[in-house]
Amino acid sequence: MKKMTTTERRRLRKLEKFLPTVYRERFDMGKYISLRFCPPPLAKKILSHCGTSACILGWAAYLFPRLSSKTYVFAYLANDLFSIHPMTRDWDFLFNASWSLRDNSPEFAARRISLYLEKGLPSSWCYYKPESEWEWL
Numbered sequence: 001m002k003k004m005t006t007t008e009r010r011r012l013r014k015l016e017k018f019l020p021t022v023y024r025e026r027f028d029m030g031k032y033i034s035l036r037f038c039p040p041p042l043a044k045k046i047l048s049h050c051g052t053s054a055c056i057l058g059w060a061a062y063l064f065p066r067l068s069s070k071t072y073v074f075a076y077l078a079n080d081l082f083s084i085h086p087m088t089r090d091w092d093f094l095f096n097a098s099w100s101l102r103d104n105s106p107e108f109a110a111r112r113i114s115l116y117l118e119k120g121l122p123s124s125w126c127y128y129k130p131e132s133e134w135e136w137l
Contacts, residue, residue, distance in 0.1 A: 002083045009117060011067075012082050015060050016113035019106040022059060029055050029109065030100035056095050056109050090121050098127045 004012070019027075057077050061068040064081055071077045075086040084090050092098075094112055102108075111131075115122070124135035 004083045008082045012113055013117060015063060016110045018063055019059060019110040022106040024105055027106040028100060029104050030097045093121055102127050
């Protein structure tokens with residue numbers, strides 16, 4: 001896995017700071033933009049005129065429309081913006097839809113990003129475990 005650059009870390013930090021401003025009814029870790037598939041280049045257009053839900057990556061596409069316009073699969077948007085590949089534990093910790101079953105809020109999503117940027121990936125975590133039980137090496 002490629003190491004995150006300073007620019008990519010800044011993008012992830014910007015997303016972390018932005019997420020708490022998102023209305024909870026417009027945030028859903030279980031959905032990508034809407035019930036139908038929407039490629040990242042259309043995210044800003046769709047989010048600006050309707051009230052559909054969006055996951056962390058949907059809001060990343062909204063925040064970085066020019067950079068997102070080159071990505072046509074949401075799973076790979078994290079790789080293109082932050083160097084976080086979709087088949088890694090890092091991706092799961094930050095972006096996996098399973099979080100919607102535990103705490104489906106933009107505040108908790110921002111908290112995970114903050115912890116990730118400050119401490120890295122926890123060595124022990126699971127979607128159903130409370131944050132107090134996560135461990136870092």
